[in-house]
Amino acid sequence: MDVLIEMIFVIFLINHVKHSILVKNQEVTQIGNISTNIYMLILMLKFNDATCTHLGNVWHQENFEKTLIPKILGSPKLTTFQHYLVQTSTDRKQLKHYSPQSDDEKTVIRGHKLYWHQGSKPDIQYSNSNEASGTQTTQIKPIKSDVHFTFTINFENLSDVELGALLWVLSISSDKTQAFGIGKQGEEYCLSLGMGKPLGMGAVKIEPELYLSDRNTRYQKLFDGNHWNEAETSASDEQQISFIKAFEKYVIDNISNEDKPKEGELNSLKDLPRIEMLYCLLRWNSPLKAEDTRYMTIKPTNEYRERPVLPTPLQIMNITDNRKLPTSSASSPENTPTKKFEKPIIKPKNNNRDSRPNNNRYNSGDGNSSNPAIQRPLPPKK
Numbered sequence: 001m002d003v004l005i006e007m008i009f010v011i012f013l014i015n016h017v018k019h020s021i022l023v024k025n026q027e028v029t030q031i032g033n034i035s036t037n038i039y040m041l042i043l044m045l046k047f048n049d050a051t052c053t054h055l056g057n058v059w060h061q062e063n064f065e066k067t068l069i070p071k072i073l074g075s076p077k078l079t080t081f082q083h084y085l086v087q088t089s090t091d092r093k094q095l096k097h098y099s100p101q102s103d104d105e106k107t108v109i110r111g112h113k114l115y116w117h118q119g120s121k122p123d124i125q126y127s128n129s130n131e132a133s134g135t136q137t138t139q140i141k142p143i144k145s146d147v148h149f150t151f152t153i154n155f156e157n158l159s160d161v162e163l164g165a166l167l168w169v170l171s172i173s174s175d176k177t178q179a180f181g182i183g184k185q186g187e188e189y190c191l192s193l194g195m196g197k198p199l200g201m202g203a204v205k206i207e208p209e210l211y212l213s214d215r216n217t218r219y220q221k222l223f224d225g226n227h228w229n230e231a232e233t234s235a236s237d238e239q240q241i242s243f244i245k246a247f248e249k250y251v252i253d254n255i256s257n258e259d260k261p262k263e264g265e266l267n268s269l270k271d272l273p274r275i276e277m278l279y280c281l282l283r284w285n286s287p288l289k290a291e292d293t294r295y296m297t298i299k300p301t302n303e304y305r306e307r308p309v310l311p312t313p314l315q316i317m318n319i320t321d322n323r324k325l326p327t328s329s330a331s332s333p334e335n336t337p338t339k340k341f342e343k344p345i346i347k348p349k350n351n352n353r354d355s356r357p358n359n360n361r362y363n364s365g366d367g368n369s370s371n372p373a374i375q376r377p378l379p380p381k382k
Helices: 003-018 160-171 237-254 273-282
Strands: 044-047 153-156 211-213 232-234
Touching: 153 160, 160 237
Parallel strands: none
Antiparallel strands: 044 153, 211 232
């Protein structure tokens, strides 16, 4: 199952179950030393294997016996803390790391790790396989594009909100994303599957069809003609929209005000700043140039040496950041437009680190040096 689907859906369910415990039919909002007389919300989801429905050759190399050596994918480097931790400054000497020595140096892990799409023909093959050792390379047998699969998800005992969460995720990449009010006007999205996501592989579109079973009708008789009487009917678009709206309303009503946009009303999840960032990464119909989403390199020049802070997806797409960010007299995000991401500037090697100037690529030159990549919303009030 798509890691993205797992992330969004499971996080929501865990949060929802915590707030849905019933004690003698009375809803409570805390989990404490409660008696065994509790009716827990029982959730059941079963993901069945996908079946290929494509006729003909499905292999990228046109032959099942042929393999392909993909580009080498290194493991995450914990020393690149300027990417993995929330930073409050782009000054190299003030970067926060894993071992804070004071309260001012404390920070948190920065968001979720997702990968940009690389278009319908990503450059995945490693061209210098003879120069790498056998322990660095691997061999894969990828399938070609436009191959179709079908799969089913069986569920029971889901509330309207929980079913809406499942539909919201599965419908992001469907042709009905705008009809359901999930996606933004004129935008198309793809989800990602498999271990080749860092190379741009595994972009998929999912077209879900919802069938609902009437339990009362199901158990009134055993057979329906020559088949079992499952009493299943196809859900209409209006029904699916009602489930999705119930889920969105639940999220909007329960998230912190600090997570909401600083301007305008929040009536849909697509206008939530965090979801806007997610949609930037999932967008398919307007792919970025390879130079805009490429990985930083070590050779021929080490682009990590100055430890540039990772920009936000909104900065990469040149979209205004509408988050509620902390302000100060020295920098005000409200007055600073989102600026287009620039490649790291490589400077000549200098053994005297203290003499290196502060390279703030987002400094507007007017004394306002706010950078949305190093801003973090205020924590919700307890």
